[in-house]
Amino acid sequence: MAAVGTLGRRIARSGVLPLCHRPAWGTAARQPPGPRLPPGLPRAPSRAFSNNKILVELDESSGVATMKFKSPPVNSLSLDFITEFCISLEKLENDRTCRGVIFTSAVPKIFSSGLDITEMCGKSTEHYAEFWRAVQEMWLRLYGSNMVTVAAVNGSSPAGGCLIALTCDYRIMVDNPKFSIGLNEAQLGIVAPFWFKDTFVNVVGHRVAERSLQLGSLHPAAEAHKFGLVDELVPEEKLQEKAAAVMAQWLALPDHARQLTKSMMRKTVLDRLVAHREEDIQNFISFISKESIQKSLRMYMEMLKKKKS
Amino acid sequence: MAAVGTLGRRIARSGVLPLCHRPAWGTAARQPPGPRLPPGLPRAPSRAFSNNKILVELDESSGVATMKFKSPPVNSLSLDFITEFCISLEKLENDRTCRGVIFTSAVPKIFSSGLDITEMCGKSTEHYAEFWRAVQEMWLRLYGSNMVTVAAVNGSSPAGGCLIALTCDYRIMVDNPKFSIGLNEAQLGIVAPFWFKDTFVNVVGHRVAERSLQLGSLHPAAEAHKFGLVDELVPEEKLQEKAAAVMAQWLALPDHARQLTKSMMRKTVLDRLVAHREEDIQNFISFISKESIQKSLRMYMEMLKKKKS
Amino acid sequence: MAAVGTLGRRIARSGVLPLCHRPAWGTAARQPPGPRLPPGLPRAPSRAFSNNKILVELDESSGVATMKFKSPPVNSLSLDFITEFCISLEKLENDRTCRGVIFTSAVPKIFSSGLDITEMCGKSTEHYAEFWRAVQEMWLRLYGSNMVTVAAVNGSSPAGGCLIALTCDYRIMVDNPKFSIGLNEAQLGIVAPFWFKDTFVNVVGHRVAERSLQLGSLHPAAEAHKFGLVDELVPEEKLQEKAAAVMAQWLALPDHARQLTKSMMRKTVLDRLVAHREEDIQNFISFISKESIQKSLRMYMEMLKKKKS
Numbered sequence: 001m002a003a004v005g006t007l008g009r010r011i012a013r014s015g016v017l018p019l020c021h022r023p024a025w026g027t028a029a030r031q032p033p034g035p036r037l038p039p040g041l042p043r044a045p046s047r048a049f050s051n052n053k054i055l056v057e058l059d060e061s062s063g064v065a066t067m068k069f070k071s072p073p074v075n076s077l078s079l080d081f082i083t084e085f086c087i088s089l090e091k092l093e094n095d096r097t098c099r100g101v102i103f104t105s106a107v108p109k110i111f112s113s114g115l116d117i118t119e120m121c122g123k124s125t126e127h128y129a130e131f132w133r134a135v136q137e138m139w140l141r142l143y144g145s146n147m148v149t150v151a152a153v154n155g156s157s158p159a160g161g162c163l164i165a166l167t168c169d170y171r172i173m174v175d176n177p178k179f180s181i182g183l184n185e186a187q188l189g190i191v192a193p194f195w196f197k198d199t200f201v202n203v204v205g206h207r208v209a210e211r212s213l214q215l216g217s218l219h220p221a222a223e224a225h226k227f228g229l230v231d232e233l234v235p236e237e238k239l240q241e242k243a244a245a246v247m248a249q250w251l252a253l254p255d256h257a258r259q260l261t262k263s264m265m266r267k268t269v270l271d272r273l274v275a276h277r278e279e280d281i282q283n284f285i286s287f288i289s290k291e292s293i294q295k296s297l298r299m300y301m302e303m304l305k306k307k308k309s
Numbered sequence: 310m311a312a313v314g315t316l317g318r319r320i321a322r323s324g325v326l327p328l329c330h331r332p333a334w335g336t337a338a339r340q341p342p343g344p345r346l347p348p349g350l351p352r353a354p355s356r357a358f359s360n361n362k363i364l365v366e367l368d369e370s371s372g373v374a375t376m377k378f379k380s381p382p383v384n385s386l387s388l389d390f391i392t393e394f395c396i397s398l399e400k401l402e403n404d405r406t407c408r409g410v411i412f413t414s415a416v417p418k419i420f421s422s423g424l425d426i427t428e429m430c431g432k433s434t435e436h437y438a439e440f441w442r443a444v445q446e447m448w449l450r451l452y453g454s455n456m457v458t459v460a461a462v463n464g465s466s467p468a469g470g471c472l473i474a475l476t477c478d479y480r481i482m483v484d485n486p487k488f489s490i491g492l493n494e495a496q497l498g499i500v501a502p503f504w505f506k507d508t509f510v511n512v513v514g515h516r517v518a519e520r521s522l523q524l525g526s527l528h529p530a531a532e533a534h535k536f537g538l539v540d541e542l543v544p545e546e547k548l549q550e551k552a553a554a555v556m557a558q559w560l561a562l563p564d565h566a567r568q569l570t571k572s573m574m575r576k577t578v579l580d581r582l583v584a585h586r587e588e589d590i591q592n593f594i595s596f597i598s599k600e601s602i603q604k605s606l607r608m609y610m611e612m613l614k615k616k617k618s
Numbered sequence: 619m620a621a622v623g624t625l626g627r628r629i630a631r632s633g634v635l636p637l638c639h640r641p642a643w644g645t646a647a648r649q650p651p652g653p654r655l656p657p658g659l660p661r662a663p664s665r666a667f668s669n670n671k672i673l674v675e676l677d678e679s680s681g682v683a684t685m686k687f688k689s690p691p692v693n694s695l696s697l698d699f700i701t702e703f704c705i706s707l708e709k710l711e712n713d714r715t716c717r718g719v720i721f722t723s724a725v726p727k728i729f730s731s732g733l734d735i736t737e738m739c740g741k742s743t744e745h746y747a748e749f750w751r752a753v754q755e756m757w758l759r760l761y762g763s764n765m766v767t768v769a770a771v772n773g774s775s776p777a778g779g780c781l782i783a784l785t786c787d788y789r790i791m792v793d794n795p796k797f798s799i800g801l802n803e804a805q806l807g808i809v810a811p812f813w814f815k816d817t818f819v820n821v822v823g824h825r826v827a828e829r830s831l832q833l834g835s836l837h838p839a840a841e842a843h844k845f846g847l848v849d850e851l852v853p854e855e856k857l858q859e860k861a862a863a864v865m866a867q868w869l870a871l872p873d874h875a876r877q878l879t880k881s882m883m884r885k886t887v888l889d890r891l892v893a894h895r896e897e898d899i900q901n902f903i904s905f906i907s908k909e910s911i912q913k914s915l916r917m918y919m920e921m922l923k924k925k926k927s
Contacts, residue, residue, distance in 0.1 A: 194573060207537055215558070257804040
């Protein structure tokens with residue numbers, strides 16, 4: 001499992017700049033890639049970089065990257081996964097040839113199962129703090145991204161997996177009644193943090209969020225679409241094509257105006273976590289360290305293990 | 310009509326603890342009743358307590374209480390009714406065998422007609438203050454309740470009656486076009502207070518609330534359902550069964566996680582009244598004491614009396 | 619084009635009181651016109667005043683005025699138009715015989731094309747400040763109006779034209795797929811200010827607003843209706859009749875209660891601009907003065923000119 005050390009140190013080791021929340025507003029606008037290349041220079045149509053858990057492919061002609069989660073069995077959001085996610089996103093954010101990212105899964109039937117419970121069970125206070133700060137970082141970077149972000153949800157997406165989808169600009173889901181999505185934390189006896197809630201309310205409104213969060217509902221694809229939790233349903237074989245078409249529609253807008261508009265819509269909610277980040281970490285630690293919560297999580301993990309065998 | 314005295318004193322006389330706003334967050338979690346009873350002890354399957362205006366039945370096996378409004382002709386929310394409501398709710402809240410409450414009416418065709426106009430007409434400033442503080446208390450307790458609250462709306466439900474329904478976790482209404490529900494205060498020439506408005510907006514969103522409040526609309530059941538003002542419509546004979554089924558669904562969740570989630574969703578709106586409670590009372594008094602408002606209310610009462618005879 | 623001078627001075631010249639934001643709350647209630655006239659006095663059934671760009675007709679028997687935009691080719695919101703709009707609205711607001719206003723267009727196929735781009739292109743800082751203050755003033759007066767405001771949208775209504783509709787109490791649109799409505803600023807490379815956004819969110823909710831604003835969408839009438847951007851669609855020949863019927867429904871309510879309710883719903887958003895008005899003007903000036911923005915606007919104007927010829 002994850003090495004000890006702060007996310008900053010982990011990322012420093014990885015050779016990219018230390019992470020800090022770079023708000024979308026007030027930064028220089030991302031420009032379409034064309035004009036910046038000297039004319040006549042040959043250009044690779046596509047580049048890829050892969051680490052352990054995420055495969056990133058960037059199509060330089062369209063300016064669109066795809067981040068494929070490939071961390072079987074269920075793409076759970078471990079500290080390693082999240083660190084890789086943040087680093088990959090940071091690379092793309094700093095790559096002026098990249099204007100949009102599609103998130104999807106390389107693992108059949110699952111988009112992401114959410115936060116890795118082993119990171120929250122039987123670990124030290126320091127580990128909980130490091131893990132939670134990484135989860136916050138992932139959300140801050142993704143919700144505040146200057147790039148167009150599209151979730152191509154090709155499998156079930158509970159809890160933190162649902163959060164990734166909610167945090168994107170647009171959500172397309174495979175029209176399969178076996179795939180479900182939702183912030184089901186309450187089912188596990190835990191509580192979604194306020195910024196999961198804020199993101200959810202921004203997408204589905206207060207009433208749907210209140211009911212869904214209290215019941216810890218996992219909504220089958222059709223129901224999720226009805227509630228506006230996902231924007232569109234497509235047959236599995238049409239997903240990539242549809243994601244590319246949606247991305248093209250969003251990229252037709254001038255980046256600068258679109259980015260300023262996005263940050264205007266999301267600033268209040270982003271600022272709330274930035275202002276309460278340390279407090280939120282302390283809340284997480286004291287909640288997760290409770291013996292009753294640890295017991296619930298252990299029981300849940302036992303149940304998962306039995307299911308597998 | 311209601312005796313003089315503060316709600317605190319009234320309740321003190323009734324033999325339960327003095328009321329104060331006990332927020333749902335930060336309190337000990339309510340536990341399912343089973344494990345706390347010594348094994349082998351016989352247990353009464355149901356207990357009931359009735360005062361003048363409300364019948365309370367608690368089914369200890371399910372942990373579900375039913376509060377039946379039985380104050381003919383129209384279950385109007387007099388100071389006496391509200392006091393009894395608060396006391397009954399407080400008793401259940403403190404009863405660890407109770408985890409959920411269903412609110413319904415024992416009077417045919419009416420759920421509750423809302424605030425009793427006689428309490429707001431021709432009375433002293435002190436009376437207005439006492440009455441309004443009680444109305445606030447009712448809302449604070451119900452909106453912030455740790456228990457699962459389900460409204461089984463079996464009749465019309467204007468104004469304060471609608472507020473009780475809006476304040477619950479879930480609303481089921483009898484599918485009868487003769488039954489209507491809404492915050493129709495504007496029709497009477499008065500204005501719903503900001504916390505009625507906040508509760509309404511949390512359920513139906515800003516636009517529906519703005520239009521409905523300005524027009525003082527009473528929505529027939531089907532329209533109320535379309536707007537999300539009620540969650541579900543059922544034939545009258547299925548109402549109790551459906552309420553029990555919904556309650557069971559909500560009680561399947563761990564209490565602690567569900568309660569923390571509920572309070573996270575409602576805290577902003579609850580805190581707003583707590584912070585402005587005295588100011589809100591003063592506003593109510595100065596508004597209701599205006600001769601023009603008093604005249605409107607007298608005319609309205611005359612109209613109601615003529616209707617009856 | 620517009621004369622130099624502050625809006626205050628422009629209006630002073632026009633002979634009406636200087637404009638200032640008069641909030642709807644806390645002012646004396648508008649009363650139905652009937653009782654204030656001495657009995658037996660003859661009364662003109664209708665009065666009209668017309669300036670250059672707007673025709674105002676007031677039907678004294680119903681208390682309903684109609685403001686018809688007649689500034690061909692596209693009713694663009696120039697400084698002159700906006701000044702006339704504010705003066706006309708102020709006159710009606712101060713006329714106790716007027717209780718409601720219907721806004722519609724006398725120009726075929728267009729309601730209003732939005733802010734006049736020539737006011738934002740190649741002008742002085744002082745001009746930008748004057749223009750923006752006038753746009754703010756228009757919105758503050760209309761969103762905070764004590765009168766019932768109904769938009770009878772009989773043509774396309776992009777950007778600032780859409781804002782006028784959003785700012786009314788009710789929106790009826792002609793059911794014609796060729797007519798579209800939306801805040802499409804992002805398409806032009808500019809950003810809708812926060813109070814456009816706040817007004818939009820209050821009507822369609824956060825999610826629809828976020829997507830629509832980022833894409834700069836112009837929604838055909840049917841789609842606008844589906845999203846709640848307009849309340850109702852009617853055939854063109856039924857528009858005036860329907861607007862009058864809706865107005866009568868809203869005027870059936872006591873003015874005082876309706877006005878207080880309206881201001882309760884809108885106060886937060888109105889106060890936000892009042893508190894940040896000068897800052898918002900400075901933001902506008904520094905944004906619009908950028909060479910990249912000026913270039914975009916010039917290109918857009920060239921495109922419009924070519925279209926015409």
